[in-house]
Amino acid sequence: MNPVPTLMAAPPAVPFVAASAVSKSYGGAQALRGASLSVLPGEVHGLVGANGAGKSTLIRILAGLTQPDTGEIAIEGRPVAIASPHAASGLGMSFIHQELAFVPDMTVLENIMLGLPKKTTRLGLVDWAAIQRDVAPIIERVGITAPLDAAAKSLSTAENWLISIARALVWKARLIVMDEPTASLSASECRKLFSIIRGLSASGVAVLYVSHRLDEILDLCGRVTVLRDGRSVAVLDGPGLTRRGLVQAIVGGAVEHLSKSRDTARGEVVLSVRGLRRLPRVTEASFDLHRGEVLGLGGLVGAGRSELARLLYGADRPDAGSMTIEGGPFAPRTPAGAVRAGLGLVPEERRTEGLLLGKSVAFNLSLGNLTPLLASPVLPFISLRKRARLAQATIRDLSIKASSTEQPVGRLSGGNQQKVVIGRWLRSKPEVLILDEPTRGVDIGARGEIHRLIRELAGHGMAVLVISSEPDELPDLCDRVLVMAEGRIVRELAGTDLTRSAIIEASYALTEERVPA
C-alpha cells in the first residue's frame, strides 16, 4: 500500500516547474490572463477550473505545443523557453493529453517507446529484445496485460492510458501531466490509476492532475491550483482544501443544486427493444422507453452501452433482435433512417463524432435539422438570417460561451462544444434523444445546466436515454436506470432503489462472479 502524500506544512525551496504570469490569446479569445502554477518535486498537484478556464491551454504551453504571448516558465528555478514537445520531454516532463495520442497501427511496445531513444544492435537496427527486457518491470508495475506485439488499436481506452503512463516511466520523467485521465476509465481502472499515481509520487515523480471530478482531486492531490477565466484564482492545500472551497473558487460564487422534479408523468411506450444483440459487445438488451421519462443506462466503461446506442441509432446493424417505435416496426439501416423515425443522438466522442470543428457554431447547430431554415416552403433555399437567429437563441438558452454565431466551434472549450452538440437536437425535438456521456469533461456549472435541460426536454414529452459512467450522475437525473454489464442489461432500478450504491453494485455483479479477486 502506498502512503497518501502527507500535507506538507512548508513547501521545499525550489518547485520543479513554475509558470508565472502566463498569458495567451487565440485570435480574439483570451485563454490565459496571467496564470501561474508551480508544482513541487514529488507532489500530486491538482489543476481545476470550469470549461474554458484555460487548463488545457496552460498544459499545452508546458508541453511546448503552443507558445505563450507573455509569461515566464522555470524548471528547477532556471528560466526556460519550451519551443517544442521534444524540448519539453528533454526537460523531464511527460504529457498525457486530453485527447489520447497513440499510433493505432503500431504495437503496444512500439507505442510505449514512441519518440524515446532506443537501444540498437551493432548494425544500427533497433534491438527490440533488449528493449523488451528493460521495460518489463515498468509494464509489470503499470499493469499492462495485453501482449506487447498486439496492435494498439485493438486495446481499450484504459489500456492505452496505461501505455502513455508506461512511456512516461520509461522516460524517467520528473513530472507527468495528466489532462482528465479518468474521463473514460471505469471505477476499477481509476483505482488502479490512483495507486500508480501514489506510487509515482512516493518515488519522487511529480504529477500534475487535471479533472472535473472533485472527489478524485480531494482524494489524490496535496495542493490544487484553481483557474477561472484564465487566471489562477486560488492555490488550496492543507485544511483549506475542501470540496466546498474548491467549488467556490471554481465558480466564483455559490452553486444552486438541482432538485429533481418528480412530477413528470411517464407516458406510453415510445421505443421498445427486444433481444437486441451484436456480438461481442452487446449480448442481449430488452427494454421499453416511455414518453416523458429520463431513462439512465449505467454500468462500467466497456459494458456495451455505447454499442447499444449505436444499434438503436442505426449506426451499426444488430445480429439479432427487433425494435418498434411508436408501435411501428423500426429497423434503421443508417443514422439517417433513425433520425427520420424520430431519434437523436449526442455521441460519446464529441470532437470526432459530434462536431465539424472548422465550421461555425451556427452551422453545427443547424446540422441535420435544416427544414426550419428554409427561406420558403416551396424553394429549396435556406435563409442564413434564420440560421443565425436560431443559433443566437440556442446560444442564449444554453448559455454557450461563444464570441459569435460564426465562431468556429473547434475554438470553444470542451464543455461549450458539448452544449453545441446537445443544442442541435433542441430545435428538431426528436421523439427519442440518446445522450452518451453528456457531461463527460464538463464543469460542474455546465453540468447542472445540462441536467436541467435534459429534465426540461423530458418535461416536454421527449423520451430521453442517458448513458453515464458516473454513478453519481444517474440517481439525480433519471426516473429509472438500467444497469448494463458485459453486454447485458442486468438490473432495473427505480424509485427508492435508485441509488448510487445500487448502480455500482449491479455494475460489478457479473464481473465479480467471473473474476475471482
Added chain:
Amino acid sequence: MSDVSYTRRLSPSTRAALGVFARYGTIIGLLAMILVFSFLSPHAFPTFSNFINVLNQASLAMIIAGGLTMAVIVGELDLSVGYAASLHGVLVTGLIVANHLPIPVAVLIELALGALIGVVNGVIVTKLKVNSVIATLGVGTVLVGLSFAYSAGVPIVSGVPESFLQLALGRWLFGIPNPIIFMALVFGGLWLLVERTAIGQEIQAVGGNPAAARLAGINVDRIKILGFVLSGMCAALTGTLLAARLGSGTTNAADSYLLTAFAAVFLGSATLRDGEFHILGTLIGTLIIVLGFNGLNIFGAPTFSQFVFQGAILIVAVGLASLGRSLAES
C-alpha cells in the same frame, strides 16, 4: 544565460493584417498580376476583347474545375475528369455523326452518362470503400480503354454538323461566347447549391467531418455520390463543348484539363476561406492560371518561364495564405 522570457511576437495589428492577407492574398495577387501585365503589354493585355477571349478559352477548364470542386468539397479526389471529358467528346461526336441523333439528345445522353460515371466512381468509393485516388484513377483508365474500344483511337471528324460547332463557337446571348454563358450557369448553379440550399449544407458537413455528419442523420454515402455525379456531369459538359470547339472527338483531347483543374481548385482553397474548398475560390483560381498564361505569352516570355510561373504561383499563393493564417492565429 540569455533571456528566455516570452514576449508577444506579433502585434495585434500585424496579426490582423496577416489575417487579411491570408484571406485576400490570392485576390491581391490576381490584381497585382493584372496590373503588371497591363503595364508590360498596355495595348494587348488589358483590353475587353482579350479578357473575353481568355475567359472564353478558360471556360472549359473552369467547368471541369467547378465539378472537381464538388468532389473535393465532399472530401474525395476525382482523377477521372480529364479522361472522362475526352471520352464524352468522342462519344458525343459519334452519336451525332454515326448515329444521327439530334444534338440536344446527344448532349443530354452525355450528361446522363457523365452522371452515371459519377455514380460508378461514387459507389466504388463509398460502397467498395476504395480510396478515391485509386478508384477514380482506375475508372479513368477504364474510360480511356472504352474510348479506344469505341473509336480505335481515331478521331471522329467528318460530318460534324455546323450547328453542333455553334454550341461552342456561337454567341447566343448579348454577343457573349457560349462557353462563358455555360460556365457562368454552372458556377452560379453550384454556388447556389452549396451555399444556399439544404443539400449544400449537407455537402459541406460531409466534407468537414463525415463521421459527425453521419451521426447527425445525413446520408453521407449519398452526398459523396452526389459530389462525384456533379463532377462527372461537368466533365461531360466540358468534353462536349471541347468537341464542338475542335469539331472532332479525340481520345485524349481533354486529358490535360485534369492538372489545370486541380491547380485551380487548390489555389481556390487558399482564397477567402481558411483552406476550405469552395466554388468562388475555384473561379478565382482558374482566372489566376489562365490570365497568367495569357499575360506571359503576350509579353513574349519563353516557354520555360510559363511552367515556372504556373508551378511557383501555386506554391506561393497557397503557401503565403496558410503561412499568414497560422501566424495570424499564433
Added chain:
Amino acid sequence: MSDVSYTRRLSPSTRAALGVFARYGTIIGLLAMILVFSFLSPHAFPTFSNFINVLNQASLAMIIAGGLTMAVIVGELDLSVGYAASLHGVLVTGLIVANHLPIPVAVLIELALGALIGVVNGVIVTKLKVNSVIATLGVGTVLVGLSFAYSAGVPIVSGVPESFLQLALGRWLFGIPNPIIFMALVFGGLWLLVERTAIGQEIQAVGGNPAAARLAGINVDRIKILGFVLSGMCAALTGTLLAARLGSGTTNAADSYLLTAFAAVFLGSATLRDGEFHILGTLIGTLIIVLGFNGLNIFGAPTFSQFVFQGAILIVAVGLASLGRSLAES
C-alpha cells in the same frame, strides 16, 4: 404488426475467410494472373528469361514507386516524382555529354539534387504548410520549366558514352540485369530502414498518427522532409537509369511513371496489411501492374483491353481487399 427481426449476417468462418482474402487477395490475384497468362501463352510467358525480362522492365517503375511509398508512409503525396525523374534524365546526360563529367560524379550529383528537390518539397509542405498535392504539383511544374530552360525540350542524344548505357543495359552480377540489382538494393534498404531502425519507428509513427507522434516528441517535420528526400532520391535514380536505358535525356521521358507508381503504391496498401502503405506491398503492386502489361502484350490483347485491365485490376484488387476487411470486421 410485423416483427422486423435481424439475423446474423456472416458466420465466423466466413468472416475469417474474408479476413484472409483481404490480406492475401492481391497476392492471390497475382498468382491467378500468372496462371492465366501461363495457360494462354505457355511458351513465351512462364519462362525464366521472360521473368527476368519483366523484372528488368519493372525495375525503374519499382524504384520510383519505392520512393513514393516513403512519401505516402509519412502521410503525404509526392506528385513531382515523374517530372523530377525526367529532369534528372536530361541533366545527367547533359552533365556527361556537355560537361564531360565522369559518370559516377554525374550520378552522385543527380542523387544529391534529388535529395535537394525532396527537401524543397518537404519544406514547402511542413513549413509553408501547403497541402502536399499542391506543393508537389507546383514543384513538379517548376521542374518541367527548369528542364525546358536547360534543354529547350530537345532530347540530349549525341555523344552519350557506351559506359553510361551499361549502367542500365549491363549485367554486372551473376548475369542479372543491373536495374534489378539497383531495385533490390533500394527495396532492401528502404525495408530495413522502415521496419528495423529507430528512424523507421518515427516514420511509421508520423504516418500512423502525426498528432500522437508530435506529442511524443518526434520531430514530425523532419521525418516528413526525410520521406520527401527519399522519394526525391529514388526519382533521381530512376531518371538516371532511364536515360541510360534510352540512351538519351528527354524532357518528358519519365512523366508517365507517376501514374504507374501511384497505382503500385495503392495496390500495395491493399496487400498483407490493413490498408497501410508499406514497402513490400509496393513491390507486389508493381509486379501486378507490370506482369499484367507483359502478359497482355505477349498474349496479343488489343490496345483497349490493356487500359481496361489496368483500370479494373486497381479497383478490383483494392476494392475486394477493403470490402473483405470491412465485412470481416463487421
Added chain:
Amino acid sequence: DTPLVGIVSISATEANNARYIVGAKAAAKEIGWDVSVIDAAGSADQANAAIQNFAQRGSAAIVDMVFPYSSIGAGLQAAKSANIPVVTWGGGLGSSVAATNGSGGPMVVPVDELMLKAMSGKGSILALTYHTGEVCRNREVELDKALAANPDIKVTKNEVRIPGYFEDGAQYANAWLASHPAGQENLAIWGCWDDPAIGAIGSLRAQGRDDVKVYGVNGNAQALENIKNGFMTATAWQDSYTEGYNMIKLLPEIRKAGADWKPKAVEVPAVLVTKDTIDDFIAKHPDAMK
C-alpha cells in the same frame, strides 16, 4: 506458325499512326503474317519494354512507330540478340535499324514555300513547336531555313505539350492574336503538325478572325476537313497507309537477306493539300477522311 510482326505505336490515338497500322495490316494479310500492336502511350520506356516483349515472343519483325532509334536502345539490343529486324516509321535510320520511312521532316517544305509566298516577305508567324519530337524538330529546322531568307517576317515560337496540344495551341493563339490585331499585316499560324494548328483554329473561330492563314503538316482527317471548310490554308498529307503497307511488304526481303541487308530509307512522298486541291484529293484518297 504464321510469322508475327510486332508494332509498337507511340500513340494509337493519333490518326496517322492508326492509318499506318491499317496499311500494315492490309499488307500483312496479303503476305500471310499476323500483326500485333502495342500502344506505348507516349512512353519511350514502355516502347522499349514492348520491343523486348516482342523479342520474347519470337516475332518475325518489329516496327517502331515514331520513337527515335536513339531512345529505344534497350529494345534494339534485345531484338538484335534475338536476330529480329527492327524498322522504324519516323524514328530514323541508325544503330541496328533495318529500314525506315515516314521521316516527316522534309514533308513540311512545300507547306513552308506556300506560306512564305502568301506573305510575300512581310508579316508575323506564330509557330507551334514540339521540341521533344524528332520529326517536329526537323520541321522546325526546315522552317528556320526558309525564314532565313525572309528577315522581315517576325516569328513567335511556342512549345506545345502532349497531351494538351489543342488547348495549348488555342491559348497561344489567343495571346498572339491579342497583340496582332486584324488588318495590319500578313498573319499566319504554323503547326509542326496539324493538331496544335487545329487548336488555334478554335481560337480564330471563337474570335471571328478570318485574316489569319493556318498551316499544318500530316494531313490528318480533321485538317482536311478544316481545309474543305476554309479554316485551314494548307497541309501536307502523309500517306501513312502506303508507308505502312510498303514497309510490311519489305519485311520478308529483309528477313531473307539476313546479315547481308543494307539499311535503307523507303520514303513515300507527301501530298500538299490546299483549298484548290482538296476535292481532287478526296476523290483520289477517300479513306484519308476516315
